[in-house]
Amino acid sequence: MPLITDQQTINDLNLFGRQGSNSIYEIFNSTRTHGGSIILEEMFLNPIGDFDKINQRSQIIRYFAGRAEKFPISTELLSAIESYINNTDSRSKLSEYDQSVTKRLGNFVAPDAQTTTIYRGISAILLFVREFRLFVDALDLATDHPYSSEKNNIQRILSSEEFADLPFKAEGYKPTGQEFISYDELFRFVNRDAILTLLQCLYRLDVYYSIAKVAKERKFVFPTALPGGNSFIRIDDVYHPQLQRAVPNSIVMSDEQNVVFLTGANMAGKSTFMKSLSIAIFLAHMGFPVPAAKMEFTVLDGIYTTINLPDNLGMGASHFYVEVLRAKKIASELKLGKKLFVLFDEMFRGTNVKDACEATIAFTAAFARKQGSLFVISTHIIEAGEVLKEQSGKIKFVFLPTTMEGTNPIYTYTLQSGLTADRHGMIIINNEGILDILNAGLAKSNAKDI
Amino acid sequence: MSLIVDKQTQDDLNLLGKYTPGSIFSLFNKTKTDGGEQLLQTMFLNPLTSAAAINARRDIFHYFQEKDFTFQLERADFQSTENYLAIESPKMFIVAVLNSFLKKGQSVLIRDERYGQLVAGLNSTIKVLKYAQALSVLLNDNSNTPFDQDKERLKEILDDPLLRKLIAQQTNEEFAPYQLAVYDHLLKQTLKGSLNKLLKIMYSIDVYANVGKLGKMMGYCYAEAMEKEENVLNITGLRHPALRNGVSNDLRFDHDANLLFLTGANMAGKSTLMKSLGIAIYLAHMGFPIAANQINLSVRDGLYTSINVSDNLQTGYSHFYAEVLRVKSAAEQVASGKCFVVLFDELFKGTNVKDAYDATLTVTEAFAKYKASAFIVSTHIIEVGEALKGNLSVQFAYMPTVMNGNKPTYPYKLTPGITSDRQGMIIIENEGILELLKN
Numbered sequence: 099m100p101l102i103t104d105q106q107t108i109n110d111l112n113l114f115g116r117q118g119s120n121s122i123y124e125i126f127n128s129t130r131t132h133g134g135s136i137i138l139e140e141m142f143l144n145p146i147g148d149f150d151k152i153n154q155r156s157q158i159i160r161y162f163a164g165r166a167e168k169f170p171i172s173t174e175l176l177s178a179i180e181s182y183i184n185n186t187d188s189r190s191k192l193s194e195y196d197q198s199v200t201k202r203l204g205n206f207v208a209p210d211a212q213t214t215t216i217y218r219g220i221s222a223i224l225l226f227v228r229e230f231r232l233f234v235d236a237l238d239l240a241t242d243h244p245y246s247s248e249k250n251n252i253q254r255i256l257s258s259e260e261f262a263d264l265p266f267k268a269e270g271y272k273p274t275g276q277e278f279i280s281y282d283e284l285f286r287f288v289n290r291d292a293i294l295t296l297l298q299c300l301y302r303l304d305v306y307y308s309i310a311k312v313a314k315e316r317k318f319v320f321p322t323a324l325p326g327g328n329s330f331i332r333i334d335d336v337y338h339p340q341l342q343r344a345v346p347n348s349i350v351m352s353d354e355q356n357v358v359f360l361t362g363a364n365m366a367g368k369s370t371f372m373k374s375l376s377i378a379i380f381l382a383h384m385g386f387p388v389p390a391a392k393m394e395f396t397v398l399d400g401i402y403t404t405i406n407l408p409d410n411l412g413m414g415a416s417h418f419y420v421e422v423l424r425a426k427k428i429a430s431e432l433k434l435g436k437k438l439f440v441l442f443d444e445m446f447r448g449t450n451v452k453d454a455c456e457a458t459i460a461f462t463a464a465f466a467r468k469q470g471s472l473f474v475i476s477t478h479i480i481e482a483g484e485v486l487k488e489q490s491g492k493i494k495f496v497f498l499p500t501t502m503e504g505t506n507p508i509y510t511y512t513l514q515s516g517l518t519a520d521r522h523g524m525i526i527i528n529n530e531g532i533l534d535i536l537n538a539g540l541a542k543s544n545a546k547d548i
Numbered sequence: 549m550s551l552i553v554d555k556q557t558q559d560d561l562n563l564l565g566k567y568t569p570g571s572i573f574s575l576f577n578k579t580k581t582d583g584g585e586q587l588l589q590t591m592f593l594n595p596l597t598s599a600a601a602i603n604a605r606r607d608i609f610h611y612f613q614e615k616d617f618t619f620q621l622e623r624a625d626f627q628s629t630e631n632y633l634a635i636e637s638p639k640m641f642i643v644a645v646l647n648s649f650l651k652k653g654q655s656v657l658i659r660d661e662r663y664g665q666l667v668a669g670l671n672s673t674i675k676v677l678k679y680a681q682a683l684s685v686l687l688n689d690n691s692n693t694p695f696d697q698d699k700e701r702l703k704e705i706l707d708d709p710l711l712r713k714l715i716a717q718q719t720n721e722e723f724a725p726y727q728l729a730v731y732d733h734l735l736k737q738t739l740k741g742s743l744n745k746l747l748k749i750m751y752s753i754d755v756y757a758n759v760g761k762l763g764k765m766m767g768y769c770y771a772e773a774m775e776k777e778e779n780v781l782n783i784t785g786l787r788h789p790a791l792r793n794g795v796s797n798d799l800r801f802d803h804d805a806n807l808l809f810l811t812g813a814n815m816a817g818k819s820t821l822m823k824s825l826g827i828a829i830y831l832a833h834m835g836f837p838i839a840a841n842q843i844n845l846s847v848r849d850g851l852y853t854s855i856n857v858s859d860n861l862q863t864g865y866s867h868f869y870a871e872v873l874r875v876k877s878a879a880e881q882v883a884s885g886k887c888f889v890v891l892f893d894e895l896f897k898g899t900n901v902k903d904a905y906d907a908t909l910t911v912t913e914a915f916a917k918y919k920a921s922a923f924i925v926s927t928h929i930i931e932v933g934e935a936l937k938g939n940l941s942v943q944f945a946y947m948p949t950v951m952n953g954n955k956p957t958y959p960y961k962l963t964p965g966i967t968s969d970r971q972g973m974i975i976i977e978n979e980g981i982l983e984l985l986k987n
Contacts, residue, residue: 425976432984449814450814450894450929451901451929452929454972455901457976460973467985467986468985480901523906523907526868530873535883536882537914539879542883
């Protein structure tokens, strides 16, 4: 079962980003093959909502992260195979009959490009099959290991009649002209599907190695998926993978306290924390390692974040309406009994302070009553938090503090529990000296009048 | 000195920009000539600050509006004339003649196009001059009009005997090389200065005639500008020029009541009212026709709006801080003793309720003491209004919402008092979201 999510969430978390920009996908993408990068992209587009599948993938990646040897096949070899196998034009098939004397002579002097590609492709496949067999045979897997089925699959193909008889004499073995003709028939036409299957297995291996490498280099940890029952997420020292000096934070969410109510001044790091948390939860549902010290979670059905709703400031009212529609969409998913992770940054900021305050209270209280789903809501409207504190025990209040050093705000980016009393609005206004300017101007003009 | 208006204000009111949809400039830009468009742009960029200058320009617009004629000349003719006049000709007449023959020869022998272009340019110029003469006749009905000075100058230029001979020419004529050289020399050397003046006057007629015509068609009025010391701002029938069926409203500010405290729900028309006022004041300082029934105002030093303040994430400013900086720069202007019109829409929306209340109240009270300036402050925090009630400088008005069943409708008519209308929760209830969330 796939995890439910949407484009807004993918954009919010910057999973892909714009072309060439630094995205979460790019962090994990150190694949060596194009096929591998496509599989990785598919993994990002299809997070998993299934306990077993998450564990399986996570176990596989962990297994390869723990092994010393490298990705088995060189990229040059692969590109030779790919351009060869993708040519399915039967007219290009090597044949002993229709080769005219001139063509033979010509090829004897200098083979044409197509023929060269075919010869190189056949040699490459011979080498690939040999190397791949050695690699797979060396994998020591328990029979119930999630990768063992794939391993068996590969071994079955490689030990099939057609492949078992291939000459694996030595590296650099040069087939005869007659052998080339029969291998071409075998690889490109009779057993093309088997070769393609082998390549797919190789691309997947590429992806696993790529993720394993990132996990090792960046010291990401593999989250533990917990079997069903009550929803629970515990994450220690989670940080944003795209920040240089990210400050880690820890949080626990459970059915007992299923709403995190986050307050804090602007620029205190609310959005960054919310993104870090959501990215970790998203990656965990792909079976990937996460930027944190430790993570345990129960598998959810979906994840929805609302961080950067497309702003249309020219139409203040309709921005509010966009938020309302998004809340409605999520509410209908919840109505179906789905277990979701829902996140709203600066809820209802598209409207006036008072409406936003009332709406935030109403929604947060309603969310808190929803069993099984987990919510994070941030706002700068502290008053909403004060009301909610009285209403419900299921809300966990946390804030990102601002400390004033003289008149300069300092941000620690470390979560504290409770509601912030930080009201820096008036401090900022006083810092800017607006009232002083106005009073001084008035005094001056009065003095002139007298 | 020009009216002080910054970039944010221009953007808030959507004043400038030829290609910006709905901009006030594009609304007024019905000019037929490039030069007219440039002149209009100059007027938009330099609103006036002297009552005399404003009223003088207004009178000219009014005069042309009464004349009610259509400026009839194709843009292409003017462009061709300008191109023609820009092609340099030799200073010495004899060289010009030789040059003319040379080009004619080239056009015959090697199909060179320059001679043909010169003939076409001269033809357009004659067309423009003929039209100038027609305008001069048209405007020369009675003396003692606001346009007298330019009118006389136009007549003077056209009275030149050499020019009259040229005007008498038929257009679309093939000019002989010698004749071409004669006219070329006349237009580009002998009469260069007066011809430039003539074109300038034509451009200004283009602007005056077309703006005046637009004003008449839309039923706009002209402002009565008064000296700064009068301190009045009195508008009836104010509407937004870009709206087809804008509802009109009346506003009045003076020394005793210089601040309007505006409340109302989202979409009730608060921002539109503020924008209408901002635009009207700007246009009034240009002497332009205004979308209102009547407007009297004392000239101001500047106009300052804060309607669509966006957060600037590049510089790390939050929405709130951006608003604070905006208020600060308004405070600096007002405190320097200048007379301003200041429009603040939904002050301090990027912060918590308590701060928004404190900040709106203190800032509003402080601004209200500046009697020489006029202010509108809009907010949803009606408690600020309650706290301001004793303040005699403050007028209270709201844009009402009438509930039709559970559908809000908006009459857009300014009503005295304070309203607590807010439709945020109604919209949420209409969508039935909280019902969905019930277990």
